[in-house]
Structure formats: structure tokens, C-alpha cells
Amino acid sequence: MQTHDIRQRFLDHFIKAGHTEVPSASLVLDDPNLLFVNAGMVPFKPYFLGEQTPPFDRATSVQKCVRTLDIEEVGITTRHNTFFQMAGNFSFGDYFKREAIGFAWSLLTNSVDEGGYGIDPEKLWPTVYLDDDEAESIWHDEIGVPAERIQRRGLKDNYWSMGVPGPCGPCSEIFYDRGPAYGVEGGPEADEDRYIEIWNLVFMQNVRGPGGGKDNYEILGPLPKKNIDTGLGIERVACILQGVDNVYETDLLKPIIDLASRLTGRAYGAGNHDDDVKFRVIADHARTAALLIGDGVLPGNDGRGYVLRRLLRRVVRSVRLLTAGSEASGTAPAAADQPTMGDIISLVVDTMSPSYPNLAEQREHIVDVAVAEEASFSKTLAAGSKLFADAATATKAADRSTISGDDAFTLHDTYGFPIDLTLEMAAEAGLSVDREGFTELMAEQKQRAKADATARKSGHADLSVYREFLDRGPTLFTGFDELISEATVLGLVADGARVQSATPGQELVVVLDRSPLYAESGGQMADVGTITTGDGVRLRVTDVQKAGKSVWLHKVTVDEGEIAEGDEVIAAVDQSWRRGATQGHSGTHMVHAALREVLGPTATQAGSLNRPGYLRFDFHSGKPLSDSQRREIEEISNAAVEANYPVHTFETGLTEAKQMGAVALFGENYGDVVRVVEIGGPFSMELCGGTHVASSAQIGPVTVIGESSVGSGIRRVEAYVGMDSFRYLSKERALMAGLASSLKVPSDEVPDRVEQLVSRLKDAEREVERLRADSARAAAGGLIDAATVSGDTLLVGGLVPGGLDANGLRGLATDLRGKVADRLAVIALFAPSADGTKVPFVVATTESARSHGIKAGDLVKEVAPLVGGRGGGKPDLAQGAGSDPAGVEPAMGRIRDVVRDR
Incomplete structure (x- = not known):
């Protein structure tokens, strides 16, 4: 049986049993606990934690999962995988142990013609928690599994929790016996290589306290409602049904x-x-x-x-x-x-x-x-x-x-x-x-x-304080049609707890039944504005976020009066802010369309941020934009502005939107109904929930101000729009006029004149460096004549004038070493900077010195602390830098002692 068929049979089995099919969530969820979804129940966590009321009593899904803690183990054994598919059935206060066990057994053992997997029931071994007599009785008395094939196991193996305080409960695991070729007899307790776990039935009935590990926590008491959470490993079942040893030999790998x-x-x-x-x-x-x-x-x-x-x-x-x-x-x-x-x-x-x-x-x-x-x-x-x-x-x-x-x-x-x-x-x-x-x-x-x-x-965020609002239904967002709305205060939250009222100076979160203020999402920053009442209460809105992607959380500071739950208020958007925000967001769509026109359809969005007057857009590309491409993108965007394209928004089905050519953001989760923003018909059509201008001319001029890399294969374009673009261009024009005046040339000749000046400056710097090096070499010419002998080693060195940098100093040391190449010699040069804050130094050794055990790297490590620095290198040449010129003489003395006493 192919893996895709195994997957579909699972879903069909539970849909037939009255479960709602829930599509697999993205591997990336907004969860502070997880890098990736790592279990089938993760998308249902808000229901199990009591943060939200589930919209169904029973559900089924096949969830994509990734676990990466043991990446280094993958491949070494055949038991580790990073990606797997976890099939599950879930009950939220509906059915419990008897039904969960019955559903699992019938799917596993029913014939293929009956929609099951056709597994021999004699091959299946259930396990139950130590004191779960009820589960054992169901397996033995109702399902008919012999008592000798039911094993009891402890907290570590047969008790489940999310790893944090919250719901937990005993579980019953189902193992498949692969036969004596894979290990010893005796069930899962004896050998989990021969007996492999294929399904875990969790009977979620208790609440656990804090603690680490799988068994280091306290059971606090029962849950108000008993729930079911199961997980069947699709890949493991595929191994069994395809008759192969491990998942790497199944049809998908x-x-x-x-x-x-x-x-x-x-x-x-x-x-x-x-x-x-x-x-x-x-x-x-x-x-x-x-x-x-x-x-x-x-x-x-x-x-x-x-x-x-x-x-x-x-x-x-x-x-x-x-x-x-x-x-x-x-x-x-x-x-x-x-x-x-x-x-x-x-x-x-x-x-x-x-x-x-x-x-x-x-x-x-x-x-x-x-x-x-x-x-x-x-x-x-x-x-x-x-x-x-x-x-x-x-x-x-x-x-x-x-x-x-x-x-x-x-x-x-x-x-x-x-x-x-x-x-x-x-x-x-x-x-x-x-x-x-x-x-x-x-x-x-x-x-x-x-x-x-x-x-x-x-650090799991506690959203339970907002559960009442989530259950009530989403905040009605009115900001597409108006900037001022009448609303009712549904709740006030301060420091994570509900409060009945708040007074001037307090910072808190206000939940309204409706709001014109945009909550941050899709790259668009949240609106700012006010919440007021007719009797003088004024709240300053500084941010708007979402709980459960549906309830608006207005972060406010109380400026005047006292706000209370149940108050009737006026919520208003700062109109100047919104105008700039819509310019930035619509401008982002324009730049995206221009990028796709210049680079092709592979220049897909990888992220964005827009705020009043500014936008940045990340896109997939393996190389930087050329100057001509940047100009072309800017010209296309501004041509669309000049065309004054109408901006239309409408809702439609996701499939229909894609068929129309609407661009979706990779990795974004969309519902069945989506909002489409269309600018100029085919010019730009994207799925987007943000606010936009009424026509493209309202965006104002678009000025690309930068392009850079933000990661492998990801580039970023930044631009100004509207008045910010005008101000930027005005500033650039003034700068160009100033340069033209200083250089006494027309503006269009400024680039050439600057290039000439830069070229002359580089030539002058090279000449200065050459003269400095010549001066240093001339001054160093007498170093060999002034060299001393320490033991049988010629020691050439000391202070070198002229402010040589590290490269120049290394070249000089190499020259001097060449002049004494036939001697047992060490060259040690120190060149303090003019301001005395840096002391680059270098040590070189001749072949004879190295044959006698004198290594430049060792000498540098000896002297570097004396000049307040660090250094290192190879036996023939090593260098470093310090900050204390007064240490040069002690450093030379130390070298003298080392080569003498070797």
C-alpha cells in the first residue's frame, strides 16, 4: 500500500466516524515554544490549553512535523527522521478511551476492502499506564487482545504531557511485532526494535505542574473535560504495509x-x-x-x-x-x-x-x-x-x-x-x-x-486572559471604510490580568468590539490613534496587535480621565499616519510588480515592512541588482504612479484568486476566502489584508534608496514614497548643487570630475606610501650594521620610523631577512604610529635559525604582552600589534634572552 493511500485511508476512516478533517498546518506556527511543528496536536494546542473553544467536538488530521534535535543521528540508524507525518484523531470533551481504542483497532485490523490497513491482529501489542485498569479492560474484555500481549509501563513511557504545565494524561501505545528476525520475544518491554510503536492514544484527563523531563512533575488534578489526542506514524505504518525494514526503503524515500x-x-x-x-x-x-x-x-x-x-x-x-x-x-x-x-x-x-x-x-x-x-x-x-x-x-x-x-x-x-x-x-x-x-x-x-x-x-505566552474575547468572535475591523468608529470596551487587561478600569498614566490593553485601527500584520505596521469618550476620557493608542489572529489588542496609555469596561467610546486613526502607511503599503506592491517585470517571476517576496513614507521589500535573487536594473525598477514604479491606476480590492476564493494570477506570499497561511488588491489590472494583483491608497497617483514619487543582501539568495530593496521621497530628492538635489558649485562645473559633469579627483587622490596616497616605505627602508638600512649578537644568533631590529603599516613592516622584515639569509638570524621590527596608540610588530627568522629551534611564532607570543598586544604566525614569519610603545625595549630584551638561552 502506497504512503499516500495510507494517509488518505486514515482521514477517510475518521471522517466516516464523524470527525472534521483539518488540513495540515504549516510547519512554521506563531508559537514561542517551537521552531517547527513537531507533533500532530500542536495546531490544536490552544484548545487543549483552554485558550480557545474548539469549533468542533472531534477532528482528524495528518500533520507535517519536523524534529531536528538529533540531526547528527539521522542516517546512522534507521530510526531517526527529521520530517514525518503524524496522523491523529482528536476529541474535545466528546468521546474517550473506549471509542478511541475502538477507532484505532478497527482501522488497523479491518480488511483493505473495508477501508482498513489489513494488519494481522496477532501482531499488535498494546501498552497501558501502570494503574490504568480501565484501558486494559477495554483492550482485553472488549477488543479481545490476550492479557499476555498487554503490558503496563510507567510515567516515562505511558504518560503524556506537552512538556509544560497544562493538560496531560495516561496513554496507550500500540506496537507491531516485526518478528524474531528483528529481536527477542517479550513485547515492547523486551525489545523496541522488534516491537515498533505505530500509534499512541493519549487520554488527556489531568493537569500537570511544573518540572523537567518526562517524569519529573506533579499531577495536580483532573481536567474539566476529558479529551483524546492520538498520533499514528504514517511512515512507520508504510514500513509494515510495504514489507520493508525501515522508512528509507518506503515508496517516498x-x-x-x-x-x-x-x-x-x-x-x-x-x-x-x-x-x-x-x-x-x-x-x-x-x-x-x-x-x-x-x-x-x-x-x-x-x-x-x-x-x-x-x-x-x-x-x-x-x-x-x-x-x-x-x-x-x-x-x-x-x-x-x-x-x-x-x-x-x-x-x-x-x-x-x-x-x-x-x-x-x-x-x-x-x-x-x-x-x-x-x-x-x-x-x-x-x-x-x-x-x-x-x-x-x-x-x-x-x-x-x-x-x-x-x-x-x-x-x-x-x-x-x-x-x-x-x-x-x-x-x-x-x-x-x-x-x-x-x-x-x-x-x-x-x-x-x-x-x-x-x-x-x-516562556510560553499565556493567552487564556483573552479566551473570553476569542470565544466571542473576531473584532470587527472597520478601517477599510472609515477612520473613526463608535465602539464598546469589551475588556481591559493590565500586566496580564483583567481589570475593571484604568486611570491616567496607566499602560494597558483595550479590547473593543469594533475598531478602525489596523493591527500589525503582513509587513504593515499598526496604526496609531486615540480612543476617547464624550466626557473627556482620552487614551493614546501606540500599537495594535492580534490575539489568535482575530481579536484586536489596542496597546494604550491613559492620558485623561478614567476608562472602564463597558464604556462607549470613539476609536480614531491618526489620519496622517494612515495616509503615509497606505502610501508605503501600496508602494510595496508597486515595487514588487516592477521587480517581477525586470527580473522575472522568480523575484518572489521573502518579506516586507512598510511604514509611513518608507518601504522595504525582500525578494529571492542570487545576485545584486545592477545600477541599470535599479533605475528601471524605479522608472516602472513611477510610470505606474503617473498612470494613476485605480486600486480595487475584493474578496474571492483562494483557488479563484490564484487562477486570476494573484501573487501569494510563500509560507503564508490563507483561508478559503482571500482579499485581493489589484492595482492597474494586470500590473499588480496580490493577496493582501492591508490598507491601500485609492489610486496609484496617491503614492507619490517612489525613490529607491538602497539595495543589499540580507541572507543567502535574499536581496532587499528600500525606498521612500510620498513626501518622504520628495524630501529625500530635495536633499540630494541640494547636495549635488553644492558639489557643482565647489567644483565649478555643471551638475551633469560632477560625476566625472569627482572620479578624476578620486583617481588623483589614490595616486597621491600611493606616492606617499612609497615615500614612507623608502624612508623606512633607508632608516632601517643601518639596522644590519647595528645588529647585535646574542649567543650565536644575529639579532636585527628595534624601532622603525616612518609609521609603516602591518603590510609595509612585513615587507621590510622580509627584505632584511633576505640580506642575512645565510646567517643564523632573527629580525624583529617595531613601528609605533605617529600618535603612539598603535605598535605593529613583526618577527622573521632565517632557515638556519629555524633549524636551531628558533620560531617566529613563539617569539611573537613572548613579546606581544610587553607592548600590550597580541600576535601569532608561522615559524618563519609572525606578527602582531600592541598599544604601548614603552614596551619596545623590554620586548627586544626578551627576544635577546630567548635566543641566547635556547
């Missing part, structure tokens, strides 16, 4: 491994465990990466972006290592050195899109992001190879044969250089790597990550 085998020239399952690990990494990580990109995640250096970057880079790394192995054995395919990410990610889209059609819709975007990261990482690997070479040279120079764990960790963590490549290259260089030291540092990093995750869990 094995094709990726087969493709990787063709691309690299290596074989999977040929007895080489290391190769098999790499194949599994490619299949697992490529699939996870594609799903993450499809939900709006982009490679970056922190948070979710960093996880995605690690996944993609591990794919590239594994492909490279497999290819290197095939090249060594002479089995490499003809195109072994070509990029592979495009082919791999395209296949992932093909295999997963039957269940997740958005992947096919976003194919080009997903592939482009992955390919760009592959190209970026190739450059990183090149840089890492140079860094590795430096570490290897330093290791050999220190007469060591092992690269330190610290060096290996720095290469891995800071520069993204994989430990496998470090090990391979070390072996080629005749070196080993301190794996123990590296592993310890990795463990420390992982411990910090776990501590951070724990901290995030304890």
Missing part, C-alpha cells in the same frame, strides 16, 4: 536514494555502512528541506533558517563524499562534478506533492532556493579547505599529528565545514583529528540548545 546512487556512482545497501548513512541523510534532509522551503523558511544564520541551511548543506556534503568515493574506485558517472540539488529536490516535489499540492505549485521557488544554497556552500567548502590547510600546517609545524578538537569544531560550527571532510582530508595529510575533543564541544553546543529550548518552553 527509496526513489531519492536511487537517484542519489545514479548521481554519485555509489550503491546503497552494498555492505558499506558509511555510504548507507550518507544516502539516508540525502533522502531525509532533502525531503525536510523541500517541505520547509514550501512553508516559507529560507536558509539563514539563525533560528529556522539555520536549521534549513544545515539540512541542505548536509545533503551537499553527503553527495560530495559519495562522489569522491566513486571517483576513488573508478565508478564515478560522467557528470559527477556537476550540481545535483536541482535534480534531488525536484524528485522530492514529485514524490510528496500528491499529498501536499503546494509543493508542485512552488516547485520553481523551492528548487531555486536549494540550488542557490548548494552554490553558496560550494564556496564555503572552498574557503573551508583553505582554513583546513592552515590548521594542518600549524599542526605539523608544532610537531603534532592530531588536529585539535577546537580547530575541527571551529571549522564545523563557524565556517560550516563538515567534520567528515575534516577527517577525510586529515587522513590524506597524514594526520588524525581529536574526535573526542570535537565531540565534547558538540555535546556542549547541543546542551546549550536543549537549555534554550527549555527556556522557551517556560
